[in-house]
Amino acid sequence: MRFKSLALALGLAVSATAGQAQSVDVTLSGGNPGGLWSLLGAGMDRAAKANDPDSVITYQATGGGFANIGLLAANRTDLGLVHDAEIQLALSGQEPFSAPVENMQAIGYMYNWxxxxxxxxxxxxxxxxxxxxxxxxxxxxxxxxxxxxxxxxxxxxxxxxxxxxxxxxxxxxxxxxxxxxxxxxxxxxxxxxxxxxxxxxxxxxxxxxxxxxxxxxxxxxxxxxxxxxxxxxxxxxxxxxxxxxxxxxxxxxxxxxxxLGAMVVTTDQMEDAVAEALAKAFLENIDEIRGVHGAMKQLTPELMVSQTVLPFHPGAEKVYKDAGLIE
Missing domain, CATH: 3.40.190.10 (Periplasmic binding protein-like II)
Structure with a gap:
């Protein structure tokens, strides 16, 4: 009877753990402090915390999209905000890139207006x-x-x-x-x-x-x-x-x-569970991102998946497929 009770208790503990959201602790490379991208970083951090209070998205100010692609290419950041046009140049190895950047994967489109x-x-x-x-x-x-x-x-x-x-x-x-x-x-x-x-x-x-x-x-x-x-x-x-x-x-x-549009980009080194947690948090708490600036009110779940320049990270792709946003 004692073993049966112990097994039941362990089962409940495993079940509770499985139901908890995945905590994330990642760095997001953006742009100048005080600009729209820094506001987006704050909104994404709030979205992640809404699903798990222990989650943290730390915003890192950089020179912008080109610099962020360089950091992603070298696996020196977890996430980067990048314009679609910058990605296009990076994929083909055009200036300012000396060779094609091939490790990038998308988490979600933020705007295209x-x-x-x-x-x-x-x-x-x-x-x-x-x-x-x-x-x-x-x-x-x-x-x-x-x-x-x-x-x-x-x-x-x-x-x-x-x-x-x-x-x-x-x-x-x-x-x-x-x-x-x-x-x-x-x-x-x-x-x-x-x-x-x-x-x-x-x-x-x-x-x-x-x-x-x-x-x-x-x-x-x-x-x-x-x-x-x-x-x-x-x-x-x-x-x-x-x-x-x-x-x-x-x-x-x-x-x-x-x-031009901008999206959140990661690399193929990110764990599926982390990418899944991020996409889920952004999708379920989209109002946290919409609320950072009047121009972001147009953001919709459909817009988040509408980018065409990069493959989605498998973790993010699973979330969007489960939500019926992509096939």
Missing amino acids: APMHFFLNSKMAEEYDIDSLDDIASSGAPITIGINRSGNITGNVALFMLEAAGLDEATLESNGGSFVRAGANEQGDLMQDGRIDMATNGIFIGHASFRAIDENTDVVLLEIPQDVIEATNKEFGTSAYTIPAGSYSNQDADINTMA
């Missing part, structure tokens, strides 16, 4: 009859164009799109223009001071840097030819996007463009 914007000074747009990206090269306009700093993927994308629209650096210089490397907030200041004529970036509609440009300078949002959008999506693994009419002061019509 950071569209490329091209704001041009209204006076120059009117003087040279420019309303589309492909008008710039043939216009002869001496445009000084703000491009994000080296190492930021939006700079790569902007240069590619401009060249696809016929404007390479040689053509721009022959027209008397130039490229100026500057971050998002810097471009707003440069536009306001008249030191650049065009600002380019790929971040959320109504981002503070875009609001500053729209409110403090007279600008138009340029149209983007469909063939440029398609070429960009093919090159970077990004997706088409529409900036609705009225998003900015002088924008009377929808503007078709493309948008």
Whole structure:
């Protein structure tokens, strides 16, 4: 009888343990402190703790997606926030990577609504009859164009799109223009001071840097030819996007463009149980992630599984299959 009671007690203990959530203790490499990615890190940590109070996701500030891929490639971080366009370059071994990065696996997509914007000074747009990206090269306009700093993927994308629209650096210089490397907030200041004529970036509609440009300078949002959008999506693994009419002061019509997305990435070294616990926590406590910023309200379970550039980690894949989100 004593052995029977002991066996029953052990059985109950095993059953209780099996029902508990898997604790996680991982490092997430993100971007600058105080930016959206650091907010996402805090939201993911809260989501993990909601399933198990002992879980910890420690946010590590880095130089951004390219740096995070380098850390993942060297297995020096557990998780990294990375743009889909950066992953595409890494998989094919394009600059800044010296060889293909082959150990990355996805945990979940966080957003895909950071569209490329091209704001041009209204006076120059009117003087040279420019309303589309492909008008710039043939216009002869001496445009000084703000491009994000080296190492930021939006700079790569902007240069590619401009060249696809016929404007390479040689053509721009022959027209008397130039490229100026500057971050998002810097471009707003440069536009306001008249030191650049065009600002380019790929971040959320109504981002503070875009609001500053729209409110403090007279600008138009340029149209983007469909063939440029398609070429960009093919090159970077990004997706088409529409900036609705009225998003900015002088924008009377929808503007078709493309948008960057960002996802949580791990490596094939992560244990299945840990990846499963992370995906389960993010899915079941998605409101913790949605609540970090107004722009994240669009996040849905369906969006989390919609990325196409990487295979999902087997642990995360199991969660999404069990939830009926993927086959």
